[in-house]
Amino acid sequence: MDMVRALSDIGVWARLTVVQMRRVGVDSLPVALFIAAFTGVVLALQASYTFTGAVPLYFVGTLVGKTMMLELGPVLAGLALAGRVGASMAAELGTMKVTEQVDALETLAYDPQSYLVIPRVLAGTLMFPVIVAFAVATGIITGWLTSLVLLDLSTQDFIKGLKLFYVFKDVWFGLLKSASFGFTITFVGCVVGLSTRGGAEGVGRSTTRAVVYSAILILVLDAFWAVVLL
């Protein structure tokens, strides 16, 4: 409720959101791309191993594309970023809380919701789909390169497989899921961080809690979106 009310304080959160978007993007992209790159390799090899002799090899492209877009791109990036972004936000806000910086912010007539929470949550919600889009593209590219080099699959066949059951929903479903993960990770990080008590030990506890809660919620949300939209 406090967060909704603080949305009216646009003069405060708008500029800070841009700063946070840059931070979330720069912090998250290398991790997400690293994970996606290796996931693409493994997907291509496992698909080829599974299909041998029974299914045409160009289905490797189908499996890599569909799996990256619908599931592994958003979920693996989400889980990794729960540890990277969520933990970092919980630790930062937790430290601010126990060192009275949040109180100081209030005495300077700022609402912590509009100064700290809204910029982070908006940045996460807007930037995660962008990060996941890059991750999905990276996974598909490494899957294609693996098929080309290790599986003797031609580029044409890989693309043929990629296009085979492609529907636009694959894209928006993955990106919608990513936005919900971004919201969840940053919101949980902020809420847990701001409820920190008890000095350095409390900050450590909050950081762990933020990662665990975010990971659980990501998996629950993943199932929820699958039930509702697929």
Added chain:
Amino acid sequence: MIEFQDLHKAFDEKQVLQGFSLRIRDAETVVIIGYSGSGKSVALKHIVGLLHPDAGDVIVDGQAVSTLDRDGLTLLRQGIGYVFQFAALFDSLTVADNLALGLRRRGLGEEEIEERVREALALVDLSGTGEQMPAELSGGMRKRVGLARAIALRPRYILYDEPTTGLDPVTSAVIDRLMVRTREHLGVTGVVVTHDMRSAYTVGDRIAMLYEGRVRQVGSVAEIQQTEDPVVRQFIEGRAE
């Protein structure tokens, strides 16, 4: 004027304030002394609405703080500077930006903000530190920046939470002198929470002792120094028994 009216506050089972009443007149500095954990900082936080009383209230300029909504609190806080025990500087901002943050909230132009930041840093003898990060400063310098952040706002009231705790005697004396200088230059009303008696005698017009959740004695510096109340006497003399 700030007035604590029969303030009660408990945390879980622990009753911290139990009918704390005290009136702080305009342009005076009142020092609240008391044992660690006696509720001095808790009382101070009620003035700016950081804590909500269980019963009673704090009246600032005729307004009951606990009845103010978010906008009312924002307006109230714009007239009050708060100096935190450990300075509470924002780690990610430079010293100048720490000072400028509250001024930007008040809608001042960048030129005036720069001028006020420069002036406030000069008043605490920290000219030229504006571009430094808080992590680069010593404990005493951080406290002075905390004070400068409050001064830059040109508030009507300044609240000091343990301003000299953890500092060596010389740095404590510097902070005391700055607090006196602030009152003389800006004519602000001050509320100081401390258990440093030397500081209390230096900066206070009046001293109030908080004991078992309420005011045990309040009086001028001379009255407190000559008190016959055994509890107050023991505290100001720092005797174990």
